Amino acid sequence: MRQSWSFLLSSCHINVCLRQCKQMFQKRNTHSSFRELKKFYKNASITTSQGWYEINLDKRKLRTPGGKIFQVPNEALALAVATEWNKQKTHIRQHTMHLTSLCNTAIDNPMHRTRESLMESIIHFLETDTICYRLTEPPQLYELMCNEWDPLLHWAKDRHGIEIEPTTGIATPGVSPQTVETIRRHLMSYSDWALFGYDYAVDAIKSLIIIMALLDREISIDKAVNLARLELEFQIQKWGNVEWHHDLDLYELRTRLSASTLFIHWSNENSSIKEKASLAKQFV
Incomplete structure (x- = not known):
């Protein structure tokens, strides 16, 4: 059943994940290894220029x-980026600004x-x-994988006509030219x-099919992350959690x-x- 964007991405979803990430970083290490610049501005705002937002x-x-003026094609995206900059406190924590990084x-x-x-980069993920x-x-993990992942493969076939044969060996999955x-x-x-965002998302989750289902509103962010971490969560249930490490990875993945x-x-x-974002604009 397709779901609304309000269900998939509540307005506070990213901020909640970022707060959780921040708490985990502070508990695990008081000295951040990320580069943090001192905040040099009071307010971030948006303006328009020739149909683009700055x-x-x-x-x-x-x-x-790279020294180019920061311009995005959509007002909502511009407002979200401005919010990222306005959320910074005394220092600019660039590793928390995923939308700015993508732009x-x-x-x-x-x-x-x-x-x-x-x-081609996105399609290449089909092989892995x-x-x-x-x-x-163990048999319990195999059964879990089949129960959780097979419905997505069935959805891909019914929704897009995509047929992929999963593999249990070292061979790559069966993917036809069609x-x-x-x-x-x-x-x-x-x-x-x-x-660019699609490639980033697939690389983060290591699954093209999961991202297709997410963007088609078939599954939620949390469900997508849980499906991608299925084997890891199985091992955690069996052997236990590494203090802070696994939780930090979970919140970071949700945020990304x-x-x-x-x-x-x-x-x-x-x-x-006024115009769709195009790579051609970069070379004008």
Whole structure:
């Protein structure tokens, strides 16, 4: 059953995950290994320029690490980024600003990735998709994997005509050329900016099928994370939790996935922009 965005991503979901991450960091180590810059502004706000949205830190225009003016194609995305900057206290904790990071990557494109290379990178995950690899031992884990992951494979077949045969050995899952082409056509419906977020999300969760179901509102953020961590959670139940480590990974993954899902959604809608985000704009 498809669910609403309000159910999948409540307005406070990312902030809740970030607070939990912050608490875990503080408990595990009082000395952060991440680079933190001293806050140099009082307020972050948004302005418009030729159909794009910019972020102002007081009267300064925000720029990317590559020196370009920070511009995004959607007002909601711009407001969310401004919120990330306004949430910073005495120091700028860049590792908590996932939307800003995604935007920087899309604007600077440091690896000079094309639309085609982004789609190929996403499709490549089919060969190593988490839900397509099954362990036969112990039997309880194999049964759990089948019960939890098979419904997603059935959904992919019914919804998109995608057929993938899971594997229990070292061989890669069975993926037909028709399935690859179907996914390619599906990805072509996304804007260039959205593809950056799509690639980020798939890389975080290690499953293209889970991300497709999430973006189609078939499953929630929490369900997506639980499916991706199925084997790990099974082992935790059996052997116990490593203090702070597993919880920190869990909250960080939820935060990354929430941010990337919102980024894809906002980058792909064109109801409030004059043009779709395009890699071509970077070279004008």
